[in-house]
Amino acid sequence: MKLLGIDAIGVSEKELRWGKSFLMANYKRTQAPLVCANLYDKATKKTLVAPYLIKKIGAVNVGFFGLTSDKVDMGISRDSLTVEDPSVAAKRTVEEMHKKGATVVVLLSMLGKVEAEDLVSSVDGIDVVIVGRNTPLLQKGRLIKNTIACYGGEQGQYIGRTLVSLDAGKKMTTGENDTYILGPEVGEKPEVLTLVKSFEDNFNDKLRKAEKARAAKAEIDKANGGTGTTEQAVDHYLGAELCQRCHAEEYKQWQGTGHAGAWQTLVTQKKEATPDCIPCHVLGYKQSGGFQTGDDAPRLANVQCESCHGMGTTHESYPAQTKRITEATCKGCHTISNSPAFDFAIYEPHILHHPPASMPPLPPNPAKQKMMGGH
Ligand code: HEC
Ligand code: HEC
Ligand code: HEC
Ligand code: HEC
Numbered sequence: 001m002k003l004l005g006i007d008a009i010g011v012s013e014k015e016l017r018w019g020k021s022f023l024m025a026n027y028k029r030t031q032a033p034l035v036c037a038n039l040y041d042k043a044t045k046k047t048l049v050a051p052y053l054i055k056k057i058g059a060v061n062v063g064f065f066g067l068t069s070d071k072v073d074m075g076i077s078r079d080s081l082t083v084e085d086p087s088v089a090a091k092r093t094v095e096e097m098h099k100k101g102a103t104v105v106v107l108l109s110m111l112g113k114v115e116a117e118d119l120v121s122s123v124d125g126i127d128v129v130i131v132g133r134n135t136p137l138l139q140k141g142r143l144i145k146n147t148i149a150c151y152g153g154e155q156g157q158y159i160g161r162t163l164v165s166l167d168a169g170k171k172m173t174t175g176e177n178d179t180y181i182l183g184p185e186v187g188e189k190p191e192v193l194t195l196v197k198s199f200e201d202n203f204n205d206k207l208r209k210a211e212k213a214r215a216a217k218a219e220i221d222k223a224n225g226g227t228g229t230t231e232q233a234v235d236h237y238l239g240a241e242l243c244q245r246c247h248a249e250e251y252k253q254w255q256g257t258g259h260a261g262a263w264q265t266l267v268t269q270k271k272e273a274t275p276d277c278i279p280c281h282v283l284g285y286k287q288s289g290g291f292q293t294g295d296d297a298p299r300l301a302n303v304q305c306e307s308c309h310g311m312g313t314t315h316e317s318y319p320a321q322t323k324r325i326t327e328a329t330c331k332g333c334h335t336i337s338n339s340p341a342f343d344f345a346i347y348e349p350h351i352l353h354h355p356p357a358s359m360p361p362l363p364p365n366p367a368k369q370k371m372m373g374g375h
Helices: 020-030 086-099 113-122 190-223 240-246 248-255 258-268 294-300 305-309 312-317 327-331 344-350
Strands: 039-041 052-057 060-068 081-083 104-110 128-131 142-144 147-151 158-166 172-181
Antiparallel strands (some): 039 081, 052 060, 142 147
């Protein structure tokens, strides 16, 4: 984040996943500009990080402050920290920033969608809110009372641009926000690219080594008269090529669905080596017989038959489990952040092997829409 030149960063329980001291050690080391006005260290009774900061951008003093939710579990940090009521903290902090000369105020909210929207409509003086924490992507920001709300989606896949118009007193009059996907058209920053690439290479190398060790162990097991592979003992994935031998019709229909192109999507986006992206775009990520490393792509890439029907080794029980394919089968991948428009009634007909003659069209997928740079 320092490399990217980010001016202010909000804090949620995710930053505290490895505990307070881990976060604080990195905060001190990097001097990353964290802000959070309602997160307190129980020991010192002070805010854990700066409550806000004011940055002169061009000729304008912009105040940034953060708020974290008082309704979530802080995990292992719960004993050392307390969270103050967000509205109380917001009123105090906005007033303080105005006194110190900020004319534009930006809230980095980690409150979730509903709570953030409620807060900005009840606390005056917040010009822009970046709505974070499990919030879906909206390509266009919305005006809530006098605040522009910006919704950037999850996993750093998008970038938002908010333009505000100011009056003579440098106060906001109007504004608008757009969010764009960070596709290959967006230039790479070489330093960041190197950092990400080396992380991915190391990580994938580690996976490859673990997979080799597992295969070697299975060979030894086989030589010793065991079951041959550790997989055969337990149920595992087989891959669509096998199913195709007996279910050519279903296979052909499947090939025409988006599921059969899910891996190519990542390749096109240059994300096929990114661990965060792989799980839902392949078969059985990290499970028995499923996709482990990039080497498995020829056989196990894409959303396949067994992604819906379950491991092929349980084939015998498929008919017994009537209507085993329900909305829950889809929702492991069609999550609110990755498939915000998902509606089982509308999506299901599009994947049925014998699709109905007519069906409602799929809603537009935000991930497919306009790319940065005006394409
Ligand atoms: C050797 C041939 C063969 C292979 C390989 C095979 N199947 Fe089948 N499958 C069958 C036959 C035959 C039936 C119908 C008999 C039955 O009802 O059990 C069937 C039935 C099914 C059914 C329907 C069950 C129901 O509701 O009646 C599903 C779903 C299915 N297979 C999926 C798969 C998947 C997924 C794979 C790959 C992992 C696969 N099959 C591999 C032969 C095969
Ligand atoms: C293993 C993860 C996974 C499961 C399980 C899954 N999907 Fe998908 N689905 C995806 C991915 C990834 C895509 C995007 C594929 C692409 O175009 O790259 C997708 C795309 C789709 C599309 C096409 C959307 C479009 O705009 O083109 C439909 C329709 C769909 N899924 C329906 C379903 C339904 C219904 C279920 C449950 C019965 C389901 N999916 C289960 C991962 C999954
Ligand atoms: C939790 C599961 C999940 C994860 C993780 C995930 N995706 Fe997806 N992805 C999906 C689903 C489901 C769809 C289909 C959405 C729809 O059409 O409603 C999809 C669709 C897409 C699409 C649009 C496909 C098209 O047809 O053009 C792109 C691009 C994409 N994903 C890229 C990524 C990238 C890049 C990452 C990693 C940052 C990622 N995905 C991580 C589940 C996931
Ligand atoms: C996105 C989820 C999904 C994927 C992927 C999928 N199926 Fe199915 N399949 C279904 C649904 C839904 C049914 C209808 C039965 C039900 O509702 O449980 C079904 C039914 C079947 C049946 C029963 C007979 C029939 O045609 O209705 C077979 C056989 C079958 N699938 C095989 C496959 C094979 C082989 C593949 C991979 C090439 C595959 N399926 C991929 C969801 C899926």
